[in-house]
Amino acid sequence: MSSSKTVLSLDSEAVFSLKDGINFKKSPDDGKCYIIYKENGELKACKNQCKHQGGLFIKDIEDLDGRTVRCTKHYWKLNVSTMQYVNPPDSFTQDELDVVMTDEGGLQLVEVIVWDPWLADPQDPQELQEGEVSYLTHACMELQLGGKKMIFDPWLTGPAFARGWWLLHEPPADSMERLCMADLIYISHMHSDHLSYPTLKSLSATRPDVPIYVGDTSRPVFWMLEKRQVQLTNINVVPFGIWQNIDEHLRFMILKDEVHPELDTCIIVEYKGHMILNTVDCTRPNYGRLPHNVDLMMSDFAGGASGFPMTFSGGKYTESWKADFIKNERKKLMNYKAQLVKSLQPKIYCPFAGYFVEAHPSDRYYKMFTILCTNSVLGSG
Known part of the structure; x- marks a missing residue:
């Protein structure tokens, strides 16, 4: 198409x-x-x-x-x-x-x-039940769609980006159990706040055969799994823009990003004729062509990466320059997301994939401990 x-x-x-x-x-x-x-x-x-x-x-x-x-x-x-x-x-x-x-x-x-592959084989909407969509943490959502449990991008434990990001909110205490009971898991791309090796390692120890679905990108999502001692045996690489039928009521379709087609993907889930659009981190998903008036739309709302733009140093890159740079970048991102939501007109919009911190809570303790030790040494000298 x-x-x-x-x-x-x-x-x-x-x-x-x-x-x-x-x-x-x-x-x-x-x-x-x-x-x-x-x-x-x-x-x-x-x-x-x-x-x-x-x-x-x-x-x-x-x-x-x-x-x-x-x-x-x-x-x-x-x-x-x-x-x-x-x-x-x-x-x-x-x-x-x-x-x-x-x-x-x-x-x-x-x-x-x-073009618009989601228009293939349209289905008439049916009545839904309450409590069929749950939020876990960061970009991880749990969809209880009839008798099937689907989970997006499970980052439930450990850090991301070489200990640069930590979860802002602790997931529910039973989140790992719920992950192990999933009927299918979608992982959008290889960034470690979506492809979480600590999470997948725990998953593989309990249920290595859980069905995992990824898009057919030129950069394989799971190329580092064996090196990280993660043994998952049911990874499904699916083509873009084709419905994957799970049962008579549930199907999904993975789409690629225009700016990062070798890396980023997003997903459309249709259940009983109702659509959920999750654009995840895509910069321009599916070349800017997306379904309108979906029942639920999700997207990231955070920009940059760990330490960015602190990797700039010297010359004009003063602290005030960095602060202005961050402010302008985030303003542009928020404007883009607002325009995307305005143009697609979803019934419900859920911003996510921005709930992280760049310092572990224990770092505050170590910082205070260091200050106390330094003051003690200086005071005794």
Whole structure:
């Protein structure tokens, strides 16, 4: 279920004026930006949109070869001649647009658009019962859908991001038991606040055969499981945009992110004709095409990652600069989420996946202990 769309057209004069190296172009129709790279008469093209968090690229003044652009958001760098990110290395590959030459000597940049696969085989809504959706913690939701229990992104114990994040709210005391009783588990992507190795290790010790579903991304979600001594035997990698039927009333569909198609996914669950949309951490889920008027929509509302942007140091990166940067980034994120909810008009919206802290509660004790010891030493000296 896809089609091609021309996103930018250039006439023969504009094509002739393309210089060797990097060319920045903006569509006069919708204002979206693109990059065209020319070398030895050959053309490559991509969106001017960083796959990290959707920032805009500009010329990289440190690149003497004229092949690299730099993201204005987090300073990631892309070699447009190869469509590989060089900073950080071995990270993403930029998606190319098709360059189609016209008979008149112009060109068109063509993008493949994914349409609305959830419209396949529609079902009439049936009456629901109370208490069929429960929140556990962070991005972990439990859906009790008739006789089936479905759980999203179980991070129930331990830290994430190399001890950089800790759960803000302790999950219910029986949450691990409930996880072990799940009929199916969906894990959206490999970030450790969604793919929690401590949680999965506990799960594998009790019920290694629990059905787990992930999208067919180019970066395998579970490539580190064996190294972390996590033995799960029923992992199901499913294609995007196709209904997965669980029983006569329950089905789900996994969709990929436009900005991070090799990494991020989201999910639509339909139960008795009622839809739940969980966009999780996707920057632009399913190319921006999502179902409207769903019964329940969930999405993250936190930005950045552990320590960000404290990894910037020196020069202009003062404490006040960092504070302003964080404020502006979070404001942009909240505006985007608000616009997405406004456009989709869900009956209920649930923001989640932002309930973490960057210091373990015990750190407060150690900090106070250190201060007391220091004061004691200074006082005795």
